[in-house]
Amino acid sequence: MSEGEAARAAGEQGSRNLLMRVLAAAVLAPAAIAIAYAGGWPWATLVTLTAIGLYVEWLMIVGASRETPVLASGVVSLGIAGFCLGAGRIDFSVSVLVLGLGAVALLGRERRHWAAAGLAYAAAAEIASVLVRQDQTEGYLALILILLIVWGTDIAGYFAGRGIGGPRLWPRVSPRKTWAGAIGGLAASLGISAGFVVLGLGKAVPILMLGAALSVVSQLGDLLESAVKRRFGVKDSSHLIPGHGGLLDRLDGFVAAIVLAGIFGFLRSGLDGVGRGLMVW
Numbered sequence: 001m002s003e004g005e006a007a008r009a010a011g012e013q014g015s016r017n018l019l020m021r022v023l024a025a026a027v028l029a030p031a032a033i034a035i036a037y038a039g040g041w042p043w044a045t046l047v048t049l050t051a052i053g054l055y056v057e058w059l060m061i062v063g064a065s066r067e068t069p070v071l072a073s074g075v076v077s078l079g080i081a082g083f084c085l086g087a088g089r090i091d092f093s094v095s096v097l098v099l100g101l102g103a104v105a106l107l108g109r110e111r112r113h114w115a116a117a118g119l120a121y122a123a124a125a126e127i128a129s130v131l132v133r134q135d136q137t138e139g140y141l142a143l144i145l146i147l148l149i150v151w152g153t154d155i156a157g158y159f160a161g162r163g164i165g166g167p168r169l170w171p172r173v174s175p176r177k178t179w180a181g182a183i184g185g186l187a188a189s190l191g192i193s194a195g196f197v198v199l200g201l202g203k204a205v206p207i208l209m210l211g212a213a214l215s216v217v218s219q220l221g222d223l224l225e226s227a228v229k230r231r232f233g234v235k236d237s238s239h240l241i242p243g244h245g246g247l248l249d250r251l252d253g254f255v256a257a258i259v260l261a262g263i264f265g266f267l268r269s270g271l272d273g274v275g276r277g278l279m280v281w
Helices: 003-038 040-062 068-086 090-107 112-133 138-164 179-198 204-231 247-269 271-279
Strands: 168-170 174-178
Touching: 003 040, 003 138, 040 068, 040 112, 040 204, 040 247, 068 090, 068 112, 090 112, 112 138, 112 247, 112 271, 138 174, 138 179, 138 204, 138 247, 138 271, 168 174, 168 179, 174 179, 174 204, 179 204, 204 247, 247 271
Parallel strands: none
Antiparallel strands: none
């Protein structure tokens, strides 16, 4: 195959991949927003199933998915913790997850530390996602802000990186990511945050700063997942979502952003007002 033919084939493959990404997002994004709006048990159920999927994919990446005791301990603890979160018992959920971490660390063999890290990763996402949403009004607004910032950062970063190119952000970890993409994603997050301010959904300086922080952290979360995959020689966490890879590939930025948001909201307003702590200043 000549260089021209190879370039055309790569371009066609890229176009097909982009189309699949758009179609998958067109289905998944409205569904996620609708379930987030419902809140309560529907949201807790979605979050729990997603956390279990993240943990399973993590084990697949690090090569520990065939260790049945490790897999079962993590899945069961995430499932029980999700039920406790749905019932409003955060204390029980944390206790169950701590026990699950202990079981994974004790039962794991060669890569027990990586397996435990995967469970901690999924557990943090599970707890933070439920805590942010639990406020009736502010929780939903906070969750939508986080989702839009993560999506906007990802989309703008993709097109800015492809359209502008330039120096790579961290070639050893993610060869395709550029500084132009990172700046484009940050700019998109500021635009989304400004939209919330214009609509009267937050004060300008805090919301803009929050949006910028979430954008940067979501990009760092993407790089973290890329670093783990590169460490174990894996391209995609799975092929669950057409055009996107697996749950980890799609949600790495969201996990980082929601965990940061959960910590920040908790520090400002406590366990009962995490969403309010993000939106009310």
